Amino acid sequence: MSNTNTQIKLAARPTGLPGPECWKIDSSDRPTPEDGEVLLQILQISLDPAMRGWMNEARSYVPPVRINQVMRALTLSRVIESKSSELSVGDLVTGSQGAQEYCVAKPSELTRVDPNLAEPSKYLSVLGMTGMTAYFGLFDVGLPKAEDVVVVSGAAGAVGQIVGQLAKIHGCKTIGIAGGPEKCKYLTDEIGFDHAIDYKSQNVAKEIRRHAKKGLDVYFDNVGGEILEAALFNLNRGARIVICGAISQYNTTDVQGPRNYLSLLVNRARMEGMVVFDYADRYGEAVQKMAGWLKEGKLKSREDIVKGKVTDFPDTLLKLFSGDNFGKLILEIAPL
């Protein structure tokens, strides 16, 4: 155990992709827990598209990360010192400890990981915020009925892979959009999507039409831009579009609005945004269900675990925006 705590702090707000100028690597003393607190060693750091939004100054659903503040990040940690009766040394927990090596926290800020329910890294992916986003976005905002056609963009990404499998479990026909043959093969051969569309080599609008003659019923959007427009061109009457993210637009100042949004009018369709935190009081319900499906083998979750040091955080984050990332991106900075 080191006596210093290396931290990644926000040095400047990015325009476009967050390059090295946005970050400052800092070292401080490893903190000491007070009564009622625990000391955590951070093992895994979750990399999420939402981070790009937290780096902006704009008002959003959470306050922006401040300049010189440790970058906000969800983490998987091990308790290495406990001054709380609620947690013991060796316990694994998740929480929002940020991009650093050590952190002091109160048990009320943490969620205990049950290694018997699923392997720990799943708590940063399918059983964590990512899975919760997929579950509540699909079921509570997308409102799919059995037999509905559900189209998912970023389908090989962290959230998208779960959405497609949940829709399939629900009895829907599923179409996933991803970049490149490897990801598309994964969608259909590994995790049961009915069809995959490769946006790098295929005309997305035409392919949706080919697989969904009457149009799609639910479109779960992680990417925005032209792929959102392709979906809007293919709505069935009363379709629901879930706006979960827009990764194609996060690093541009010249955001492209969906030019064919009037398709919502013609098709009496709806486009609705969601933020997972609103469903916090129902996470337990979703975790139980998802863990059950994981055990039954009905639900798979692919993690893209990069092993490195906390100082690899800035470069690892960029993988999210290059299209290279495949599954839930996690930076592992200490062995589990």
Added chain:
Amino acid sequence: MSNTNTQIKLAARPTGLPGPECWKIDSSDRPTPEDGEVLLQILQISLDPAMRGWMNEARSYVPPVRINQVMRALTLSRVIESKSSELSVGDLVTGSQGAQEYCVAKPSELTRVDPNLAEPSKYLSVLGMTGMTAYFGLFDVGLPKAEDVVVVSGAAGAVGQIVGQLAKIHGCKTIGIAGGPEKCKYLTDEIGFDHAIDYKSQNVAKEIRRHAKKGLDVYFDNVGGEILEAALFNLNRGARIVICGAISQYNTTDVQGPRNYLSLLVNRARMEGMVVFDYADRYGEAVQKMAGWLKEGKLKSREDIVKGKVTDFPDTLLKLFSGDNFGKLILEIAPL
């Protein structure tokens, strides 16, 4: 009564504003009713923004008007010959008889006008499709609660003027957006909007923020473009945007999508399209309520009645797109 029937037919599909090249004036013999039919003299022709969409070739919620077909239009007519036991000579009816002077129809295609309930032209405005659009768009899609802030664009237009008054009757705070001081004065002084914003001389986003500190709860959009973006910048949590139309975008091939649509995500808000025909089985309920409010003086409806001939149809239609139109635009081609 003339023996010829002058008709306005679609000659070519417009790009941009529908100029004279889009129209053909035709004359045919006045038609003769068969058994079970009536002969109608058309008195008033409704001019509606939706007409611009019907002139396009694109798939929409109704089939496009075909080339050489009489232009589709809602009408107020008088029965001048009856071969049906259901309607008598002199009865007033509304229906979709098109831009022409005479028409044969079956009673099942017509709605009888009750002159005791309201003056006949109201059946083309507040008690017709226009009013139905306002009623179901606001209440069924906008889902306003008492005290909600309801913002309406095109607020001095046919639908907008009704939406604002219905929201007020419902106990909401109402903000209308219109062009020019005369219309704005009408909104606040004549029909009870709490605030009016003149988009020609004011910064719409700033003015919405000034009047709705926490953001708007319902935005009823008739115009699209920059005004839709101004509304998106000012959403309260869980806001509902009703997409009723987008008159600023109908005559351009370079449609502007709302660049800040991710405000839907941040604010867990919804944007939903509506088409009034879906509510046909509930028109009766709405007409009864609206007629009651009209009689009580709680609801006013301004009609912009142009007196002329059926051949004035093409020029009159253009008034909708120039911003000159004020209230429900109607072309009257024969005295009531």
